[in-house]
Amino acid sequence: MTVILGLAAVLLVTAAALALWRMVAGPTPLDRIISSDVVVAVVIAVVGLYSVVAGNATGLPILLVLSLVGFTGAVGVARLIASAEGVRKLFDRRQAMRKDEE
C-alpha cells in the first residue's frame, strides 16, 4: 500500500516538475497557461493522495473549489491574448488606410 502510494507521489512530483519546466520555457503565453492547467490537475491529485495517506477528508473542499474555478485562468488569458491580437489587426488596418489617404 505504502509502496503504491509512494510511487504515485513520485509520479506526481515528476509531472509537476515537467509542467513547471514548460511554464518557464514555453515560448508563448498559451503554452504557459496550458501547463498551469496541468499543474492544477496535479495539485488536485496531490490533495486526493494526501487525504488517502492521512485518512481524513479535511482537504477535499479545496479540491471542489479547484475543480470549479480552475478554468478561469485559462479563459482569462485566452480572451486577453485574442483581444490583444484583434486590437493589433485593427491598428494595422487603420494605419494602412491612413497611408492610402496620404
Add this chain to the structure above:
Amino acid sequence: MTLELVADYAGALLILAGAAFCLAAAVGLVRFPGPLTRMHAATKPSVFGLLLILTGVSLSLRDPKVITLLTLAVLFQVMTAPVSGHLVSRTAHRTGQYDRETVEIDELARDLED
C-alpha cells in the same frame, strides 16, 4: 476485513493510474511542438485522470459525504474543462499558432473567411 483491504488496494491502484496520467500529460507538454498539440496531451488528466483519482479516494475513504463531495468535483470539472479548452484552442487558431503545413482540414479558417 478482506473486502476493506481489497477496496484499499483498488483505491491505491486507481490513484497510481491517475498519477501516471498526470505524468503522461507532463511528458506530452514537454515533448510536443505547438500549443494545440500540447493541449491535446494536457487535457487528458484534467478529466479522466481526475475521475480515476477521485474514484480511488472514494474507495479508500468509503464515506457517503466524501463520495458526494467528489462526485460534485468531477461534475464541476466536466462542466468547466470544455470552456477553457474551447477558448484556448480558439485563441491558438486565431493567433496562428499552429502548423499549417501538416493541417489537412481547417474548417475554422474556411468558416472565418465567409
